[in-house]
Amino acid sequence: MLRKRRLDEPGKVEVTFELPPTFWADEIYVVGEFNDWNRQANPMDHLRDGSWSLTLVLNADCEYEFRYLIDGRDWMGDPEADTHRPNEHGADNSVVSTD
Structure with a gap:
């Protein structure tokens, strides 16, 4: 899930990326x-x-x-992203829009 908040600083948006507790992992990175x-x-x-x-x-x-x-080996998109785009690996990248 994505949460967005426009900041007082001009031209900046705070974006929070969230995943539920159902993800069993040692580490997760946003890339x-x-x-x-x-x-x-x-x-x-x-x-x-x-x-x-x-x-x-x-x-x-x-x-x-x-x-x-996820754990340095498994890639996953965000089903609740603003949209998705195909990538060169045959999967879809998630897209966050900050407008």
Whole structure:
């Protein structure tokens, strides 16, 4: 799930990426255009209730493709993303829009 909040700072939007506690994993990363697809730049926090969360500040009025990387080997999209786009690996990237 994605939650978005426009910030007082012009041109910036706070985006929170969330996954429910049903994901059994040791680590989950959010990987996408906003971090040049760096597999280790943005780890999600594993919260006490078992859910996963990461908040990033992104540029407003943009679209960013992303995916979740689970335990360094399994890629997953976000079914609740704003939209999806096919990638070169035969899967779909999730898209978050900050407009």
